Amino acid sequence: MSKRVRDLMTQEVSVMERNDELRLADDVMNLGRIRHLPIVDEDGELVGIVSQRDLFRSALARALGYGSVAQDKIMSNLVIKDVMTTQVETVDADSDLADAAHRMFKQKIGCLVAVEGNKPVGILTEADFVRYVAERERTKGE
Amino acid sequence: MGRVITFSQDGEGPDLTAREIMQPSVVSVSPETPLLAAHRLFVEEEIGGCPVVDDLGQVAGVVTSSDLLRAVTDEYDTILGAPDYFKSSLDYRMPNFAGRDDDFQDHLASRTVSEVMTDRAVCVDASAPIGKVARQLQENRIHRVLVVDGDRLIGIISTFDLVALLGRVTH
Numbered sequence: 001m002s003k004r005v006r007d008l009m010t011q012e013v014s015v016m017e018r019n020d021e022l023r024l025a026d027d028v029m030n031l032g033r034i035r036h037l038p039i040v041d042e043d044g045e046l047v048g049i050v051s052q053r054d055l056f057r058s059a060l061a062r063a064l065g066y067g068s069v070a071q072d073k074i075m076s077n078l079v080i081k082d083v084m085t086t087q088v089e090t091v092d093a094d095s096d097l098a099d100a101a102h103r104m105f106k107q108k109i110g111c112l113v114a115v116e117g118n119k120p121v122g123i124l125t126e127a128d129f130v131r132y133v134a135e136r137e138r139t140k141g142e
Numbered sequence: 143m144g145r146v147i148t149f150s151q152d153g154e155g156p157d158l159t160a161r162e163i164m165q166p167s168v169v170s171v172s173p174e175t176p177l178l179a180a181h182r183l184f185v186e187e188e189i190g191g192c193p194v195v196d197d198l199g200q201v202a203g204v205v206t207s208s209d210l211l212r213a214v215t216d217e218y219d220t221i222l223g224a225p226d227y228f229k230s231s232l233d234y235r236m237p238n239f240a241g242r243d244d245d246f247q248d249h250l251a252s253r254t255v256s257e258v259m260t261d262r263a264v265c266v267d268a269s270a271p272i273g274k275v276a277r278q279l280q281e282n283r284i285h286r287v288l289v290v291d292g293d294r295l296i297g298i299i300s301t302f303d304l305v306a307l308l309g310r311v312t313h
Contacts, residue, residue, distance in 0.1 A: 097308060098308055101306070101310075105302060105306045130304050131280065132276075
């Protein structure tokens with residue numbers, strides 16, 4: 001039986017809200033060692049996503065030419081909705097895993113947010129595939 | 143290459159090896175390469191780093207955009223822990239380069255890769271089973287691993303190559 005996205009995705013997905021401070025998102029990503037953060041509205045519905053690359057580009061675009069103290073001040077005034085991407089790559093949690101992997105590889109997508117309706121229920125990233133191959137081989141008694 | 147790699151999701155069948163899933167043509171520099179040339183290579187190839195290979199084809203280390211930045215900046219407080227080479231997104235607290243454009247190029251032209259590279263590189267042998275490759279990626283928290291045959295660099299494997307396995311993508 002073919003695996004589904006649900007079988008591999010990370011189910012404990014960290015999310016934040018669009019009016020949260022950008023610096024908080026940065027802390028969450030660094031502490032949680034995650035590179036993608038789905039963003040939800042007050043009803044828990046998916047409205048966007050922030051990646052580490054977004055943080056970098058945003059900070060750079062706004063702060064180039066300023067010293068590091070000014071950079072921090074600028075960063076502290078920004079909220080997530082100022083920089084998030086609203087076009088989120090999503091996938092149905094019950095769809096075929098191989099199809100999802102194929103799509104990620106061909107389109108060079110690093111992260112798919114698994115949704116039920118419009119609510120995030122999991123996240124599928126490259127790290128999940130690495131974990132799968134690492135653990136599959138371990139159970140073979142290598 | 144055009145070969146279809148058969149990866150069995152249920153774990154049966156022969157193990158695939160690093161050699162079978164790697165990308166065989168690898169962009170690399172030598173320890174003597176000037177930093178400016180390395181920088182231009184990264185821009186042209188749209189990469190964040192590459193292996194450093196000596197004239198025997200042996201791996202001497204890796205060099206990344208982060209290493210280049212560190213060479214020309216005074217205040218660079220990014221914590222570099224375990225090898226994070228080829229990291230696709232730099233710490234956003236980038237140093238201020240405004241007014242430093244001339245210095246940047248001068249610095250990069252006068253120094254070589256050997257001065258800034260990391261002389262450790264995570265490598266796997268070409269015959270390593272893919273499970274071992276995956277564990278190296280996991281344990282070292284990196285996104286690419288070098289493939290060697292004896293001492294010689296012959297390829298590179300990224301996390302995306304493992305994604306491709308489950309996606310039944312032709313290699």
